[in-house]
Amino acid sequence: MEGHQRNLPLYDRFNARVVGVSVDDVTTLKYWAKSLDLTFPILSNVTGFLGPYFGVGPSPEIKGFPVFSRRTVIIDKKGIIRYVKDGSPDFKDILLFLKKMNKEGRSDPTTGGKP
């Protein structure tokens, strides 16, 4: 998450916003975000209902405990999932993808040239 925080100016440059999703409760996330000086939104998904929308489920290795695997998902302005990668975020890969999407957006006539 610190990596995302460091990259916020670059995400902004490529017209992207970052949101974290966790199964921890709001209070825990509030203190956790504060300890890492995070300024972007972290969503509390305690029931895990958001997981299936992004293909993320409880880790099969830990039975009966709501530990979700890590996944990075990039969604475009039309709501289409364009990028999915499991494990720790590959920040360089993410930035290159966002740069490419931003370029596509600039040349997309349906958006009126607005990325």
Next chain:
Amino acid sequence: MRRHIGMLACFVGMAMLISACATPETTKKPYKMSQQGTLIWNDEFEFKPPPSEWRVVQVEVGGEFGFGFLRADRGPFPSQSMFVYDEEPFGCSGELGERGDEFFKRYLWSTAMLADMKILEKEKVHVLGGEGVAIVAESKDPIKKEKVKSKVVFGKRGDRVVAFYLTQWRTMDGTYDPSAFEVFDRFWGSFKYLKKSFYQTLVEDP
């Protein structure tokens, strides 16, 4: 027999754990010596290399640091010194002083040191062709009876903060060896970039 198998499994487990933490020099060397006696790493970094008793270490996957050098020091475990170059030091701030404060909140957390790092010195330095901050800190763990002294130098590569850091581990009654700090100072003092970083290229290219 069962005891022998148990011991063997234990050794294999320890070896796997050690190899997961820091991978020693691999067969394909990512560095070469220049005619001037400097070391060129991946055609990207150039610096004065440490003496031969320092071994190259690098983390290849999801590492906490890029590469560095390790020296086994005289004395009982955990007597050793290691210094590294880190492109993504802990913390988020682009301001050097603030980044230092953020950095020490999490620095060495994975070693499970009981005590917090105590800042001993903090000074402005010239590093990477610009202004930097050097911090010397120490931590003592009375339970493990171990201590560590560290020097961290923060500088900038483009807009981003990078760091060099040295850790020297000792038993509680051990004495620190200043020669490692001198080698480390030559390392970061001579460090140069031979090409632009990924982030610099990312924002410059159309």
